[in-house]
Amino acid sequence: MKTAQAVDTLAALAQETRLSIFRLLVEAGPRGMNAGAIAAALDIPPATLSFHVAQLSRAGLTDARQDGRFVFYAANYAAMDELIAFLTDNCCQGGGACLPKTAAAATSAKRRARAGVAA
Amino acid sequence: MKTAQAVDTLAALAQETRLSIFRLLVEAGPRGMNAGAIAAALDIPPATLSFHVAQLSRAGLTDARQDGRFVFYAANYAAMDELIAFLTDNCCQGGGACLPKTAAAATSAKRRARAGVAA
DNA sequence: TTTATGTTTCCATGATTATCGAAATGATGC
DNA sequence: GCATCATTTCGATAATCATGGAAACATAAA
Numbered sequence: 001m002k003t004a005q006a007v008d009t010l011a012a013l014a015q016e017t018r019l020s021i022f023r024l025l026v027e028a029g030p031r032g033m034n035a036g037a038i039a040a041a042l043d044i045p046p047a048t049l050s051f052h053v054a055q056l057s058r059a060g061l062t063d064a065r066q067d068g069r070f071v072f073y074a075a076n077y078a079a080m081d082e083l084i085a086f087l088t089d090n091c092c093q094g095g096g097a098c099l100p101k102t103a104a105a106a107t108s109a110k111r112r113a114r115a116g117v118a119a
Numbered sequence: 120m121k122t123a124q125a126v127d128t129l130a131a132l133a134q135e136t137r138l139s140i141f142r143l144l145v146e147a148g149p150r151g152m153n154a155g156a157i158a159a160a161l162d163i164p165p166a167t168l169s170f171h172v173a174q175l176s177r178a179g180l181t182d183a184r185q186d187g188r189f190v191f192y193a194a195n196y197a198a199m200d201e202l203i204a205f206l207t208d209n210c211c212q213g214g215g216a217c218l219p220k221t222a223a224a225a226t227s228a229k230r231r232a233r234a235g236v237a238a
Numbered sequence: 239t240t241t242a243t244g245t246t247t248c249c250a251t252g253a254t255t256a257t258c259g260a261a262a263t264g265a266t267g268c
Numbered sequence: 269g270c271a272t273c274a275t276t277t278c279g280a281t282a283a284t285c286a287t288g289g290a291a292a293c294a295t296a297a298a
Contacts, residue, residue, distance in 0.1 A: 003139075006138065007135055011133035011134075013133075014130035019129075026210050029212075045289080046288090047247085047248095051288090068244090069295040070244065071246090075210075077212075077217045080210055081217040084203055088203065091194075093145055093148075154276090164259080166258050166275095170257080170276095173276085185264095185265090187265070188265040188275080189274065190275065
C-alpha cells in the first residue's frame, strides 16, 4: 500500500459517521446492509449516507452490490488488513515497536505474503 | 480507546504532511527530532510544521520535550499501538477477520492486557 | 403505464482545514 | 541588559468537507 492510498483510507475512516458506517458493516458480515438500512440504523438522511458511503467506496473500504432496487454495502476486510499492515510496517519501526512480541514477528511478512494472494 | 479518540488519531494521520512527520519521527527513534530539523527534512515552513505537529500532539501521537532552546518531538508508539488495537478489535469482527491467523489469536487479548499496563 | 420505493445526484450553506508570512514568545550566551 | 536563534501564535486566504432538502434516477410491483 502506497502512502497516498494510506492517507485516503485513513481519511475515509477519520470521520465519526463514516467510522460508524464501517463498523456497522463489519458487524453485518459479508452480506452487508442496504443503504436504507444503514441510514435507518444510524439515523442519517439518505443524501448524507450516500455521500459518506461513496467516500468509503472510493477508498476501497466497502464493496457495493445491487440486489433488486436495493444496494448492499459490505465491509472490505482486505482493505482494512492492508491499512493495518501499512501502519505496522511504516509507522512502527519496521513492524516491531507497536505490537506485542508474538504478533510482531508474524505480522509484517505474513501480511505481505497474504496481500500477494488476496489483492 | 474510545471512538472519538480513534477518530482524532485517524484524522491526525490522514494528511500527507502529518503522516510524513510521524514516519520521520518513527525512524528517528525515541530521541526524536527538534522542530527545525523536521521542518528542514521535509522542507516545510516553520509555521506549517508547528501547526501539524500540534495536531499530532493533540492526538497523542507525539511527545514533546524541551532541550535548551530546541523542542524535540518523538513518536508515541503506544498511541499507534492503541490505534491498531482499536482497528483490529472494532473494525475486524472481533479482531479476527483482518489479520493473519497466528497474529489474530494473540492480538486482541494481548493488546488489551498490555493497554491495562501501559495506558 | 402508473405507482411506490430505494438510492443517488444536484445544489446551496456553513464549518473545518491547510498554508504560510509576519510578529510575538521563549531560551541561551555575551 | 542586548543579540541571536528556535519555535509558536496571529491573522488572512484559499481550499476542502459535511450536511441535508429537493429533484432526478432506477427498479419493481400493481
